[in-house]
Amino acid sequence: MRKQQRLAFAMLATVQSTLIFTIALIMVPLPKIAAEFALLPTDVLLLQVAYGLPFSGLLLFGGRLADRYGGRRMFVLGLVLFGAASIIAAAAPSYEMLVAMRFFEGVGGAMIAPAAMSVLHRLFPDPKDFGRAIATWGGVSVLGAILGFVVSGIVTTWISWRWMFAVPILVALIALITTRMLLPHDGNENPAARPRLDPLGALLATAGIVLGSYGLIMTGDHSWTSAPVLVPLAASAILLAVFFVVEGRMRDPLLSPSFLVDSCRVTGLLGMMLAAVGSIAIEYILSLYLQQVRGWSPLMTTLAFLPFAVVLIATNHFSPAMVGRFGAAQTTIGGLIVAALGLGLLAGLSGDSSYLVGLMPGTVLVAVGMSLMFSGSAVLSMTNVPLRQAGLAGGVMNTAMELGPTVGLAVLMSVAATQGDVVRGYGWAFGAACLFYIVLALVAARSSRHGACAAVAHG
Incomplete structure (x- = not known):
């Protein structure tokens, strides 16, 4: 990998990580924000989903x-919108x-994420180089999520939550400055060969994903x-069913049903989704356990996740090598097994579980497994994708990753609710994830x- 490629990859990966970081940016300081603006519970919920719903819903169209229109062009436009909105x-x-x-x-994030994947495909035209880059890319997003959680907890303990927006602002500014020097220009393909926009498909997909979420x-x-759950879920199911019927009849569909037939790609997308489920299970459920059951402060709870973050970062360094040596499928399977072991340990959670013996071993194993899963699954998700569909593939992969926490948290907390004892419910949720x-x-x-x-990404 040449120096310019390394720098370009580092910049793109930092931006991708920041998009996920921005989701978690306000999670810890939500109580402070609610107090400052005198918010009702419904107001807090709207603030929670205001970033994630357009991000996940518009990724396919992005x-x-x-x-x-070209990955680099949309990457720049997305950064301008993302950075300006962060400043305000x-x-x-x-x-x-x-x-x-x-x-x-x-909205800006939904433009940036798939555009970055399109640029990455052009940056690494050789399939082997692209496979190695994607294997590294896979672990980037989860780092953004956990770092957003940890950093927001530390920063907002002593200074205003508003300073958390300094991260997306600075990253967007640096990326805009360096794009001209580092990123390859969009190709000069014949405009007639480029895919059409398919506004009907985009509208159906976005509405279906947003309502379902x-x-x-x-x-x-x-x-x-209940009606607040059943009505949007039913509407989502109908809209997505209509979407796939319409797409099957389009000459140039937004998402061809055949794109999802590839078994490698489906395995990769499910792996990305479950890896994201593991992340939200650790962050959300253990946060509730430590603060509500054990009485830990927000700062102490945040610091408890530092080993999880450190292991993720460390494992992400050797995950691409694992993909290259054993193949994407075997790396994904290995990650699933390791993470399942960690979740199995956490399923034994009790009211007096110690941090060092009862919690940390499980979270460390989940961190190792998740990193392997993200690397292997990212490669599988991008298998056999031509350059003209790189943005689409990036949008689909990011959609799977963004839907994972939403779907996973709803299912796992519903499992937890079946138990009369709160702690036993948390254990059952970890067991279900396992x-x-x-x-x-x-x-x-x-x-x-x-x-x-x-044979995908093997050797």
Whole structure:
């Protein structure tokens, strides 16, 4: 890898990590924000989802924009919107302004993430180089999530939550300055050969994903059979069903059903989703346990996640080598098994579990497994993707990763709610996550034995 390629990759990876960092940016200081603006519970919920819903819902369309108009061009436009919204959010004088700017941050992020993947594909035209780059890229996003959680907890203990926006502002500014020097220009392909926008498909997909995500988020305060949950989930199912029917008849669809038929890609997308589920399970459930059950302060809870973050960073350094030596499928399977072991240990959670013996071993194993999963699954997700569909593939992969926490948290907390004892419920949630990991490991092993994915990124 040449020096310019290394610098370009580092810049793109930092931006990608910052997009995920920005999701977690306000999670820890939410109580302070709620007190400052005198927010009601519904206001807090809207603020929580104001970034994530447009981000996850618009990723497919963002991928199409990158494939249509060029990855570098859309990357720059997305950075401008993301950075400007972050600046205004940091100084937001009102709750309404903060929510609006979080929304526009999400729109900018949905343009940036798939565009970065398109640029990455052009930056590494050789398939082997691209595979190695993607293997490293896979662990970048989860680092952003955990660092956002840890840093926000530390920073907002002593200074204003508004300073958290300094991170996305600085990263966007540096990326805009260095883009001209580091990133390759968009190609000069014949405009007629570029994919069409497919506005109907984009509208159906975005509405379906946003409504489905909203319905799942509402399970935190309502039962699955209540109207606030059932109505958006039913509407989402109908819209997504119509989307796939329409796409099957389009000459140039936003997302062709055949794109999701590839067994390697499906395994990779499920791996990305479950790795993200593991991340939210550790961060959310253990945060509740440490603060509500054990009475830890927010700062102490944040510091408890430092080993998790350190192990993620360390494992991410050798995960690409594991993919190169053993193949993407085997690395993903290994990660699933290691993380399942960690989740199995956490399933034994009790009211007096010690941190060093009862919690840290499980979280460390989950961190190792997640890093391996993200690297292997990212490579599988991008298997056999032509350059003209790099933005689409990036959008699909990021959509799977963003939906993982939403779907996973709704399911795991519903499992926890089946138990009368809160701590036992948390243990059951970790046990359910462990079971999901084992099932996917068996499915991936079966695909690998049949040779479908065994050779991907191997050797």
